[in-house]
Amino acid sequence: MWRWRKARTSAETIDLFTRLPLYLISVSEPLVLLLIIGGQQQDWSWALAVLLVLAAAHTVACVALMHAGIAHFLGGPRPSARLVGAAVALTAAGVVAAVATVPRHGGAVDDPFRFGLPAGAAALLFCAALMAAVTPLLPTRRLLVVVALPAAVAGVLQVAIGDPSPPLWATNYLTCVGGAAFTYRSSVWALGVLWELDQARDMQARLAVAEERLRFARDLHDVLGRNLTLMAVNSELAAQLVGTSQDRAGEHMLEVRRLAQDSMREMREVVAGQRATDLDSELAGARSVLRSAGINARVIGDAPDLPREAQAGLGWAVREATTNIIRHSDATTATIELAVVQEAVGTTAVLRIENDGARARESDPGSGTGLVGLQERLAVHGGDLETEALPGGRFLVQVRLPLTRVSPEAESKTEPVS
Numbered sequence: 001m002w003r004w005r006k007a008r009t010s011a012e013t014i015d016l017f018t019r020l021p022l023y024l025i026s027v028s029e030p031l032v033l034l035l036i037i038g039g040q041q042q043d044w045s046w047a048l049a050v051l052l053v054l055a056a057a058h059t060v061a062c063v064a065l066m067h068a069g070i071a072h073f074l075g076g077p078r079p080s081a082r083l084v085g086a087a088v089a090l091t092a093a094g095v096v097a098a099v100a101t102v103p104r105h106g107g108a109v110d111d112p113f114r115f116g117l118p119a120g121a122a123a124l125l126f127c128a129a130l131m132a133a134v135t136p137l138l139p140t141r142r143l144l145v146v147v148a149l150p151a152a153v154a155g156v157l158q159v160a161i162g163d164p165s166p167p168l169w170a171t172n173y174l175t176c177v178g179g180a181a182f183t184y185r186s187s188v189w190a191l192g193v194l195w196e197l198d199q200a201r202d203m204q205a206r207l208a209v210a211e212e213r214l215r216f217a218r219d220l221h222d223v224l225g226r227n228l229t230l231m232a233v234n235s236e237l238a239a240q241l242v243g244t245s246q247d248r249a250g251e252h253m254l255e256v257r258r259l260a261q262d263s264m265r266e267m268r269e270v271v272a273g274q275r276a277t278d279l280d281s282e283l284a285g286a287r288s289v290l291r292s293a294g295i296n297a298r299v300i301g302d303a304p305d306l307p308r309e310a311q312a313g314l315g316w317a318v319r320e321a322t323t324n325i326i327r328h329s330d331a332t333t334a335t336i337e338l339a340v341v342q343e344a345v346g347t348t349a350v351l352r353i354e355n356d357g358a359r360a361r362e363s364d365p366g367s368g369t370g371l372v373g374l375q376e377r378l379a380v381h382g383g384d385l386e387t388e389a390l391p392g393g394r395f396l397v398q399v400r401l402p403l404t405r406v407s408p409e410a411e412s413k414t415e416p417v418s
Helices: 002-007 010-027 029-038 046-073 081-101 117-137 140-160 168-241 246-271 279-292 308-328 369-380 408-414
Strands: 296-300 333-343 346-355 384-390 394-402
Touching: 010 046, 010 117, 010 168, 029 046, 029 117, 046 081, 046 117, 046 168, 081 117, 117 140, 117 168, 140 168, 168 246, 168 279, 168 308, 279 296, 279 308, 279 333, 308 333, 308 346, 308 369, 308 394, 369 384, 369 394
Parallel strands: 296 333
Antiparallel strands: 333 346, 346 394, 384 394
């Protein structure tokens, strides 16, 4: 059960625990009816048994209609007319059976509006269950009309027949059925807001990835555009000078070769994420991307005068960890902490990136290649990468990158003499 829950996204889990109470309340209709008519010390008969069977059928129809109605509220197709008609017909039959059956065993009086509390409660139970089922299908105005109109009709009929008693059942209908409509409608509305937010977050994550692709394309354009233009110009000049000046044509072709080599080197740096990486800019960009994805990001510390190689490695770590947070977690908060510490072997830069909402690790052996590639890049500069799943669904990525190392002679002096 725990593994199944961890495999679900946050939106799916909230959806489940929002729907489940609604279904459980609706399914309890036969039990509530049994408590209403069973607590009156009545002599059981086939009529009461039929009423319970009718309540069970009514429960099945209303739960099915509610499920289809919620799906329609979230963008699915409308429920079939047969399902709606069956629920309405069973509700009418249940109200008639409750009024006709329960008073006969409960000592009701002749006044049509004084047919006994058990019968009225049973009839209201059928009406409230139907209202809960159709709530996702009705707009707010129609829902108010459906709740208020029957109560008004009951009150007018009571006045029309000259009943001097207070409009008890009109008030009870408005309270019970209106309460059911409000409760179910607010829950369904919350589900709609939940899935809209989930879709918006997914779109923000896609936009963040698209923004990173645009940045990569912009860097490639900046690196290769000028060099390719110069290569084309020099190649054209060399072609024109082949027949007149071999030396100048050779110089232009050597320039083309130099430009090609520079372009290849710079393209490798762009692909590796090492082209003039400014760690402060990477930290600011990561915070902006995370916040655009709906994640509360906090950056602690800044990049002092670190070597270019260190800024490149740490900047790539920030990019990779940020991408993993957006793609592979349901994070709401993320903390990026950068510090420079003095250790026995020298100065070390420590980067800690922690987030909540970590999902279960995928069993695919091919997953996690980004972190593997990051570990390989850091190993070239003597750095290491550690990942750890923390309690509470948190995940930690820690990068340690040495900036300076103590010489072996100095290190040996610090070792204790055995």
